[in-house]
Amino acid sequence: MKELKNILEKKYKIGAKKSKYPNLYRISTQYKNHYKIAHKPFEYMGKMKESIGITIANSFENSMHSPSNKFVRTSYNQLAKEITNQFMFISNLEKIVFEPFTGKGEPYANSIEMLEDIHNYHLYFFKTESGFGETEYKHENVMLNKTGIKIGNYELVINDLFRIVHDIFGHAMSGYSFGPIGEDLAWFTHINMLSPLASAAMTMETRGQNCWVNYGPHMRDANGKIYKKGDKLWREPIDRPFAEQKMNLLPSSISGVKLYEDKGRIKAKYLDFWDPLESLLYISLLN
16 A cells, blocks of 8 residues: 555655545546435545455355346446446546456556556456456346447447446545455545445445455355465465355445435435444444
8 A cells, every 4th residue: 555655756746645636536526516416424434444344245155146136237337337437537537558368367466556557548448248257247237237328349238347446436546445445435536526326336346245255254264264374275366266246235324324215216325424444343343
């Protein structure tokens, strides 16, 4: 994390405490003003803890793929709409070249390489068709809907747009890494550009999946404790399995969002007095 911030500070001569890429931060602000995205009634104070990560991972593990659920589908449809808006907005204002990655493995060895590439107005993205988690629901997952947007002969699906804008607005804008702490900060940073309705699905796709990868059953011993680096069964991040791709919504205690039906319409609002960490820390202590 410090190395990422040092890159930003060196390149753009801004304080490490702010550590924001000025152009991306400006575009994010313009986007929120244009689409009237309200400020969130909560802040992110502290950092991800193992007990919280396990609580979220368990919830993700126990959730079922539910694409026909009206609350789930409405939230995912709204996320798809807003992610498309974000992609078009930044494409019009910032001339970053988006290029499908055709090599083996991952496009970048680490988040530092990705960050430097974006700051040079270029970004590789891992094509969805090359791998979509450990399972596939191609006929029913909103994230696999085609967008009509092409790069060369490749037509991007919603998940491609999502990966691109999340790398930009979640990670690069504030210099957040791909580790457990950086991923959760990237989730929180990015939901600040979304409506509550879209934020619920975003939480499943980011916070839920990332916590499962880093704190799921494959990372724990028989007593439920997270393996430490150096333990025989500890896995390097590159060796951890992808999370299952499934449409569902995590509990409001994890997302901070309550969905409800009003006169036949699905709506969403943020919880009062909710905290991204403290609310879950209390739950984890009860388990």
